[in-house]
Amino acid sequence: MELANRVKTLSPSSTLAITAKANELKKQGHDVIGLGAGEPDFNTPDYILDAAMNAMKNGHTKYTPSGGIPELKQAIADKFKTDNGLSYTPEELIVTTGAKHALYTLFQVLLNEGDDVIVPAPYWVSYTEQIKLAQGNPVIAHATEQTNFKITPEQLEATITPNTKALIINSPNNPTGMVYSREELQKLGEVCLKHGVLIVSDEIYEKLIYTDDSHVSIAELSPSLKAQTIIINGVSKSHAMTGWRIGYAAGPMEIIKPMTNLASHSTSNPTSIAQYAALAAYRSNKDSSKDMRRIFAERLELLYDLLNDIPGISCVKPKGAFYLFPNVREAMNMNGFKTVDEWVKALLEEEKVALVPGTGFGAHENVRLSYAVSTDALKEASKRIKRFVMNHQSSTQQ
Known part of the structure; x- marks a missing residue:
C-alpha cells in the first residue's frame, strides 16, 4: 500500500530508539545503564496521585x-x-x-x-x-x-x-x-x-x-x-x-x-x-520541583567532573534541564570511529551504557547524557565510558 508522502521523510526518535535497544539488552540479562531518559526519575507526588484518585471517585x-x-x-x-x-x-x-x-x-x-x-x-x-x-x-x-x-x-x-x-x-x-x-x-x-x-x-x-x-x-x-x-x-x-x-x-x-x-x-x-x-x-502551594532541583544540581556537578576527566571528551557546563551534551570528537578519533552513532553503538554493545547520539539533535560530534538516574549509576556509567575510551585507544595504537 502506498503511504502518504508526509510520513515518508520522518525519522524515528533517536531517544526512543536507544531506549528500546537498551531495554532489549536488559531483557537478555545484561546490566545496562541507560542515560537516555528524557524524564525525571521521581514518581509523581502523592498529593497529585490523591487528586487523580478523587477525580475518578467523583465521576470526572x-x-x-x-x-x-x-x-x-x-x-x-x-x-x-x-x-x-x-x-x-x-x-x-x-x-x-x-x-x-x-x-x-x-x-x-x-x-x-x-x-x-x-x-x-x-x-x-x-x-x-x-x-x-x-x-x-x-x-x-x-x-x-x-x-x-x-x-x-x-x-x-x-x-x-x-x-x-x-x-x-x-x-x-x-x-x-x-x-x-x-x-x-x-x-x-x-x-x-x-x-x-x-x-x-x-x-x-x-x-x-x-x-x-x-x-x-x-x-x-x-x-x-x-x-x-x-x-x-x-x-x-x-x-x-x-x-x-x-x-x-x-x-x-x-x-x-x-x-x-x-x-x-x-x-x-x-x-x-x-x-x-x-x-x-x-x-497546591507545594513546590514539587524543589527537591528535584537540589538532587539534579548535585548530580550535574558530579557527572560534569567525571566526564571532563575522560580523555577525548569535553563538556560545556549547562545551567538547566537534566542533560549534559559533551563533545566526543577526540574520543571518536582516538577510538577509530568515523561517526558518533558508531561510537555510541559500540559503547552500548561493549560496556552496556546507553547514550543518545547527537545526530538526532543536529550535532554530529556530541552525545546526550541524562542525569535523571542515581548517583551510583552515574559513577558506574562514567567508569565504563572511560574504560571503553582507554581500551579502544590502546587497540588503535597497536
Whole structure:
C-alpha cells in the first residue's frame, strides 16, 4: 500500500530508539545503564496521585471541553501571573495531550507549504519532524560550543527570509541544558519584531535551573513580544508527570482558537483524570520541583567532573534541564570511529551504557547524557565510558 508522502521523510526518535535497544539488552540479562531518559526519575507526588484518585471517585471520567476544563485553564493563567508576570484569558489558553501535542497542533494550524521555521541546533528531535509533517521547512541555525550552544541576534538576522514564519526558542534547552539570559532573549526578540516572525517559546524545563538566575520567558519582556509569542509548557518535567500527558499553549486568541478546533477533531480532549491531577499540581502551594532541583544540581556537578576527566571528551557546563551534551570528537578519533552513532553503538554493545547520539539533535560530534538516574549509576556509567575510551585507544595504537 502506498503511504502518504508526509510520513515518508520522518525519522524515528533517536531517544526512543536507544531506549528500546537498551531495554532489549536488559531483557537478555545484561546490566545496562541507560542515560537516555528524557524524564525525571521521581514518581509523581502523592498529593497529585490523591487528586487523580478523587477525580475518578467523583465521576470526572467523562469527556471535557476540547481545550481543557475551565478550572485547569484558570490555574494555568494564575501560574503565568505568579511565575512570569503574564496575563492570559482562558480564550488564550489550550490544554493539550502533552506539550508535544501542543507543538504539533500549533504547527498544523500555523504552517502552509513552503513556510520556514528557524530551528536553532542543537534541537529537540521532534521539532524538525513536526514542522515537516505540517509541510513546513525546518531551517537549521547551528549554534556552537563557543556561544554556549545559543544562537546570536546576528545569526538569526542572517537566517530570516521572506518565507520565515516562526522561530523556536527552547530555554532551558534539550539537549544542551543551556539557558538564554534576559539580555539575549531581548536581542533575539527585537530581531523577530523587526521582521514579524512569530516566536515559539518552549519552556517545559523552566523549573529546572541550577543557578541563582530565575527563568525568563521572552513573552514577559514587552507587550509587543507577548503578542508575538506562543508559549509551550506542561507539568511533565516540573511535577514528574511525563506519563500523564498534560501540556498547554498560551498566546494570541487567533492562534489558540484554531488549535482548539483542531484538537476537537483529533484527541477530543486531554484525559479528564490527568487534567484534575494537573489542577492539583498547580493549585497546591507545594513546590514539587524543589527537591528535584537540589538532587539534579548535585548530580550535574558530579557527572560534569567525571566526564571532563575522560580523555577525548569535553563538556560545556549547562545551567538547566537534566542533560549534559559533551563533545566526543577526540574520543571518536582516538577510538577509530568515523561517526558518533558508531561510537555510541559500540559503547552500548561493549560496556552496556546507553547514550543518545547527537545526530538526532543536529550535532554530529556530541552525545546526550541524562542525569535523571542515581548517583551510583552515574559513577558506574562514567567508569565504563572511560574504560571503553582507554581500551579502544590502546587497540588503535597497536
